[in-house]
Amino acid sequence: MPLIDKRIVKHVALLSRLELNDRELELYSSQLASIIGYISKLNEIDTTNVPPTSHAASNLKNVFRKDVLRQSLDIKDVLSNAPARYDNFFKVPQVIEGK
Amino acid sequence: MAELFSLTGHDLLRRIERGEVASSSILDSVFARIDRVDTKVNAVVKVNRQQSDIAPKTGRLAGIPVLVKDNICVKGEETTCSSRILEGFRPPYDATVVKKLKDEGALLIGKANMDEFAFGSSCETSCYGPTRNPWDLERIPGGSSGGSAAAVAADETIMALGSDTGGSIRQPAALCGVVGLKPTYGRVSRYGLIAFASSLDQIGPITKDVEDAALLLGVIAGYDEMDSTSVDVPVPDYTRSLQKDVKGLRIGVPREYFVKGIDPEVEEAVRRGIEVLKELGAKVSEIHLPHTEYAVSTYYIIGPAEASSNLARFDGVQYGYRDKDADNIIDMYVRTRSKGFGAEAKRRILLGTYCLSSGYYDAYYLKALKVRTKIKEDFDEAFRSCDCIITPTSPTPAFKIGEKTGDPLSMYLSDVYTIPANLAGLPAISVPCGFSSEGLPIGLQIMAKPFDEETIFRVAYTFEQATDWHKRKPML
Numbered sequence: 001m002p003l004i005d006k007r008i009v010k011h012v013a014l015l016s017r018l019e020l021n022d023r024e025l026e027l028y029s030s031q032l033a034s035i036i037g038y039i040s041k042l043n044e045i046d047t048t049n050v051p052p053t054s055h056a057a058s059n060l061k062n063v064f065r066k067d068v069l070r071q072s073l074d075i076k077d078v079l080s081n082a083p084a085r086y087d088n089f090f091k092v093p094q095v096i097e098g099k
Numbered sequence: 100m101a102e103l104f105s106l107t108g109h110d111l112l113r114r115i116e117r118g119e120v121a122s123s124s125i126l127d128s129v130f131a132r133i134d135r136v137d138t139k140v141n142a143v144v145k146v147n148r149q150q151s152d153i154a155p156k157t158g159r160l161a162g163i164p165v166l167v168k169d170n171i172c173v174k175g176e177e178t179t180c181s182s183r184i185l186e187g188f189r190p191p192y193d194a195t196v197v198k199k200l201k202d203e204g205a206l207l208i209g210k211a212n213m214d215e216f217a218f219g220s221s222c223e224t225s226c227y228g229p230t231r232n233p234w235d236l237e238r239i240p241g242g243s244s245g246g247s248a249a250a251v252a253a254d255e256t257i258m259a260l261g262s263d264t265g266g267s268i269r270q271p272a273a274l275c276g277v278v279g280l281k282p283t284y285g286r287v288s289r290y291g292l293i294a295f296a297s298s299l300d301q302i303g304p305i306t307k308d309v310e311d312a313a314l315l316l317g318v319i320a321g322y323d324e325m326d327s328t329s330v331d332v333p334v335p336d337y338t339r340s341l342q343k344d345v346k347g348l349r350i351g352v353p354r355e356y357f358v359k360g361i362d363p364e365v366e367e368a369v370r371r372g373i374e375v376l377k378e379l380g381a382k383v384s385e386i387h388l389p390h391t392e393y394a395v396s397t398y399y400i401i402g403p404a405e406a407s408s409n410l411a412r413f414d415g416v417q418y419g420y421r422d423k424d425a426d427n428i429i430d431m432y433v434r435t436r437s438k439g440f441g442a443e444a445k446r447r448i449l450l451g452t453y454c455l456s457s458g459y460y461d462a463y464y465l466k467a468l469k470v471r472t473k474i475k476e477d478f479d480e481a482f483r484s485c486d487c488i489i490t491p492t493s494p495t496p497a498f499k500i501g502e503k504t505g506d507p508l509s510m511y512l513s514d515v516y517t518i519p520a521n522l523a524g525l526p527a528i529s530v531p532c533g534f535s536s537e538g539l540p541i542g543l544q545i546m547a548k549p550f551d552e553e554t555i556f557r558v559a560y561t562f563e564q565a566t567d568w569h570k571r572k573p574m575l
Contacts, residue, residue, distance in 0.1 A: 009449065016407065016452045017414070017429070018445055019437040028449055035450060035508055039396035042466050045473065052468030053475055055298035055328070056524025057285045058549075063327040077191035083421035090416050095428045 003036045005029060103128035104254045105572065108163045108311045111257060115162050122162025125257070126150060126206060129164045133209075133255045136575045142230045142240070142250035144169055145177060146209040159318055161204030166256035168247050169210040170217055171302065172291040173197050176207075180293050181225035182215045184439025185419040194291020195326065196260060196302050196319040203318050211259060212246030215441045216410065217267055217295045219243050220513045221503065224443040229500055232275060233573040234539055238497040241271030247305045248275040253575055258315055259305040264295050265398050266492075266517025268303045269529035273492035273542020276531045276571065278559070279305045280312050281517075283549045284524035285330035287316075288323030296405035297328070299398075299521040308569050309530065309559045313337035316552065332550050340556035343564050346380035350558075351485030355391035356516055362495040368533030368541040369491045375565050376489075376558065386485060388477040391519060393470050398518040399511055400454050400467035407451030413439065446507060475523045482548050487558055490516050492529040492542035516544060526552045530559045531568035540568075 006029045013020050020028065075088055084091040103111070103125050114120040130148060137143050143166065155161060167173060170180045172190035174197075179185040193201070200207065215224040222230040222245025230245040232238040233253040240249040244261025248271035251259050261268040263281035272279025280303045287302045294300060304315035317338065322331040352373060357366055377383045415421035415435035422434035440448070454463035481488060494515060503510040520527040525546050532543035543562070547554045563569055 004453065008453070012449050012453045012456060015456060016448045017411075017432045017436050018440070018448065019433050020445075024445075028446060031446065031507055032450060032453070035399065035511070036453075038508055039399055039463070039467075042393055042396050042400075042470050045390070045393060045470055047466060047469035047473070050469040050472050052465060053471040054468055055284070056475060056522065056549075057328060057330060060285070060328060060330070063324070065324065073191050080191065081188055081418035083415060083419070092416055093425055093428050093431050 003040065004032050104132040106257070107307045108160065108257050109314060111163060122206065125162060126164060126208070129208060129256060136253050137255060139236055139575065140231050140233055140249050140253050140255070141228055142212055142246040142253060143255055144181065144210050144212045144227045144246065147176060147207060150206055155202070155204045158202065158204030159314065160200065163205050164208045164257045165200055165205045166208055166211050166247060166250050166259040167197065168244050168259070168261050169213050170262060170293045171197060171260060172293070173207060173210070176210065178210065178293070179226070180216045181213045181227055182439065182441065182444065183226045183420055184413045184436070188418045190291070192291065195288035195323045197291065199319050208256060211244070211250055214243035214245065215444050216293070216406070217243035217262060217264055218406070218443045218447050220266070220270060220510055222246060222271070223500065223504055224441055226441065231500070232497045233575055234276065235497065235537070237499055238539070239274070239500055241274035241493070241497065243267040244305060245271045248272050248277055248279060251275070251277045251305050251307060252573060254572070258311055260302055260319070261305045262292055262300055262302050263521065264299045265402060265521050266514045268305060269517050269527060269542070269544060270493050270514065272305055273529040274497040274540060276540030276568070277305060277307060278309055278312050278528065278530050278569065279303065280316060280528040280552070280555070281520060281526065282316060282320065282552060283526040285328055286526070286550065286552070287319050288321070288326040288329045290323055290325035294409040296402045297409065298405060299402060309556060309563045310338065310341055312528070313341055313556050335553060337552060337556055340553040341560045342557055343561050345376050345558055345561045348381045348487070348558065349485040350376060350381050350383045351386035351481055351488045352383060353386050353388045353391065353481070353488060353490060355388050356490040360494050360512070360515070361491065364535045365491050365493070365495060365541050369489070369543050372532040372543045372562065373489055376562060379561060379565060384485065386481045386488065388481060388519070390470065390473045390477050394474055394519045394522060395512060395515055397467045397470045397474065397522060398514070399450070400463050401471065403447040403451030404454045404464050405451070407448045407455065410444070410448055443507070471522050474519055478519070478523045478525060486547070487554050488546040490544045490546070492516060492544040496535045496537070496539035496541055520546050524549055526555055528555050528559050530563060532566070533568060534571070
């Protein structure tokens with residue numbers, strides 16, 4: 001059984017909010033199959049009882065800033081990059097169906 | 100006298116100090132050079148000719164032009180990661196490294212080309228078209244900081260900043276014949292660096308020699324409360340590490356880095372480089388990093404997984420490109436992302452999403468995190484018996500444009516020697532160590548323990564002073 005096929009790539013594209021045409025679907029399915037075939041090499045290593053490393057920095061701890069009032073970015077500057085805006089809001093197409 | 104654009108930062112700083120050169124003439128020289136050669140090299144995507152007069156006249160980099168990779172935010176300057184999806188984005192704030200450069204009087208002359216979102220080893224996935232290698236315009240400069248490295252090699256800037264997630268500073272530095280350093284994970288703040296893979300990314304210098312790298316790292320390093328992964332370790336004066344002395348220094352050479360796939364000319368140049376250090380009194384011994392062959396697989400799970408998550412923010416809502424034809428929000432996300440991202444970005448988002456998706460998470464992502472532990476332990480063990488590790492930076496010199504674009508896996512394998520330092524969080528530098536018979540630069544990589552950039556600078560400086568590879572310039 002292949003590790004990845006067109007059906008799975010289609011599902012992953014949906015999760016990724018990407019739309020693939022037939023040519024892309026064909027191409028990515030075969031390329032991802034070869035990449036995943038290669039990376040499956042990791043199964044050669046016994047990792048029983050090996051803890052995962054999510055980052056390499058030692059002694060990092062969660063950082064909280066002091067709860068004091070301070071200057072934020074100006075709202076005009078923040079909104080200046082918005083593709084669409086309404087007053088002090090980012091404007092997007094309809095989210096909830098109905099009237 | 101040599102053209103000003105061809106000089107190093109430390110040389111120019113001394114000339115400015117002696118009153119021999121004005122920073123305005125350096126700027127003129129660099130801009131004229133960009134105008135003359137960048138139509139061939141395509142390393143610079145934006146030039147900022149409006150240099151404000153408010154730049155401080157004093158500071159460690161006062162009057163020195165610096166080019167910044169296009170994934171580092173400069174307030175008010177378009178910053179796109181060489182991607183269509185960020186077209187027109189003008190950051191409302193400066194990255195911490197940019198603020199530090201400005202505070203020290205550096206002149207930010209523009210933005211450097213790169214692989215889209217730093218996804219690539221060849222600078223071919225940019226929406227601005229490929230950057231070309233100044234040593235051979237038919238070849239790639241390496242990537243993803245290919246624009247930064249090519250610009251330094253072509254004397255289009257005095258210094259540059261790049262970012263390195265799997266070799267993106269060191270590999271292009273090697274392929275363009277310049278110096279590139281990836282600092283320890285946590286050494287330099289990433290605030291304002293548009294994220295690719297947050298457990299791997301670091302910003303670092305790309306320069307014409309080791310002294311400039313030490314100077315530039317000294318400016319950008321340090322703890323930053325805006326980056327919770329930056330580490331509060333004091334920043335030493337790295338220029339004090341620039342000593343010609345490796346007597347008694349223990350160099351480890353990993354057997355696993357000299358195997359099938361390495362170009363014989365690369366192996367010869369690197370082995371000759373190691374001999375140079377040995378003759379200067381270093382003790383060289385063979386070491387083992389047994390999990391080396393699993394590094395690429397581990398990286399191509401962790402990197403894309405983190406990228407797929409980081410790139411979820413590009414949805415057409417807050418900045419950049421938005422498809423205007425959608426009539427509901429999901430459709431808007433899908434159309435925006437499908438049109439805005441290039442092919443390699445889509446490939447990595449799909450790969451990363453697959454590795455994180457329900458049913459595959461344990462088999463791929465969690466497995467890769469565990470193998471990462473094994474790779475890190477290899478280095479912990481190795482550094483018990485040596486002070487630094489020397490390897491090639493890239494298995495081959497620069498390849499031809501288009502040679503690997505049809506086969507992503509072969510492109511990924513060109514990062515085989517640089518990826519382990521990112522996975523283990525180690526500092527690593529690439530310095531020029533020779534040329535192939537076709538006249539292409541070859542790089543030697545030096546890795547050290549976390550936060551031991553000083554040993555790297557000492558070894559690299561000693562090597563550089565004993566050789567003159569870094570002084571060669573491409574004909575343009």
